[in-house]
Amino acid sequence: xxxxxxxxxxxxxxxxxxxxxxxxxxxxxxxxxxxxxxxxxxxxxxxxxxxxxxxxxxxxxxxxxxxxxxxxxxxxxxxxxxxxxxxxxxxxxxxxxxxxxxxxxxxxxxxxxxxxxxxxxxxxxxxxxxxxxxxxxxxxxxxxxxxxxxxxxxxxxxxxxxxxxxxxxxxxxxxxxxxxxxxxxxxxxxxxxxxxxxxxxxxxxxxxxxxxxxxxxxxxxxxxxxxxxxxxxxxxxxxxxxxxxxxxxxxxxxxxxxxxxxxxxxxxxxxxxxxxxxxxxxxxxxxxxxxxxxxxxxxxxxxxxxxxxxxxxxxxxxxxxxxxxxxxxxxxxxxxxxxxxxxxxxxxxxxxxxxxxxxxxx
Numbered sequence: 001x002x003x004x005x006x007x008x009x010x011x012x013x014x015x016x017x018x019x020x021x022x023x024x025x026x027x028x029x030x031x032x033x034x035x036x037x038x039x040x041x042x043x044x045x046x047x048x049x050x051x052x053x054x055x056x057x058x059x060x061x062x063x064x065x066x067x068x069x070x071x072x073x074x075x076x077x078x079x080x081x082x083x084x085x086x087x088x089x090x091x092x093x094x095x096x097x098x099x100x101x102x103x104x105x106x107x108x109x110x111x112x113x114x115x116x117x118x119x120x121x122x123x124x125x126x127x128x129x130x131x132x133x134x135x136x137x138x139x140x141x142x143x144x145x146x147x148x149x150x151x152x153x154x155x156x157x158x159x160x161x162x163x164x165x166x167x168x169x170x171x172x173x174x175x176x177x178x179x180x181x182x183x184x185x186x187x188x189x190x191x192x193x194x195x196x197x198x199x200x201x202x203x204x205x206x207x208x209x210x211x212x213x214x215x216x217x218x219x220x221x222x223x224x225x226x227x228x229x230x231x232x233x234x235x236x237x238x239x240x241x242x243x244x245x246x247x248x249x250x251x252x253x254x255x256x257x258x259x260x261x262x263x264x265x266x267x268x269x270x271x272x273x274x275x276x277x278x279x280x281x282x283x284x285x286x287x288x289x290x291x292x293x294x295x296x297x298x299x300x301x302x303x304x305x306x307x308x309x310x311x312x313x314x315x316x317x318x319x320x321x322x323x324x325x326x327x328x329x330x331x332x333x334x335x336x337x338x339x340x341x342x343x344x345x346x347x348x349x350x351x352x353x354x355x356x357x358x359x360x361x362x
Contacts (some may be wrong), residue, residue, distance in 0.1 A: 067354025
């Protein structure tokens, strides 16, 4: 019996020694994975990839009972790997527009939990921070389900050099905030970002509040806290209320119960990952009849489903427009390259602005 115990301990010691060496190798590989994700602005957690690895590797274990424990082991190992990558992420600099508590700040912290989030005065400053190399990534709003596209971000992507490497959906809950002692009857005027005011138009009109536009929702809340006037309210998030010592006077006052903002992650380099299965195209067409229809027809002929089409005026050319298009699928394939080549013949300008995983909620 003692011999069996000693033999078992010897096997365990030998296996543990090998596993220690392999663990270090795996963590070094995790470092390489993180460097790739940092460069391309990808989040550390890729649930689809982890699920695929677990399914593939667990199939190597024939014993069904042991397989269950092995799956638990793999999940724990991946959790440790993520924790290590999050530790490395602490040096990542992510630019956003606004101040702490703004929805862009909330989005940036949810996508990159351990990163250094750098406040910028506006969208252009956040974009330039990455283009100039002062920050690694930028997180900027690109569309709201109620108010529509965020034109400033789209214009920056069209005219600039950064790539979209992810689009993430953040559900927005707008709240009326005020000083701790304020009641709804005390509020006379309300400040917030123009889109927040638009989203809450019906509520504001019903209450008869006067409105003032602010650069963003967090700055509006900060202004209310600093002014100290109980008649002055702000529209912002619950996180912002806590941050600036305000209270939520009335919650969820936005017109639509489904209010979601999509945030784009922008990087200097375009990502190439199986998880990024949708593509953003930006183009201009000749100023003649049927030119846009020809471009759309080419996309359809190559089997791509177009999920979004928007036009934006070109600032330097009056009455001329560029088009923002989202399609299902990537353009890395032979089919995609043929489509791009054909589009190039009918478009004055054509830009593959980036790729993203559709409907990624944060």
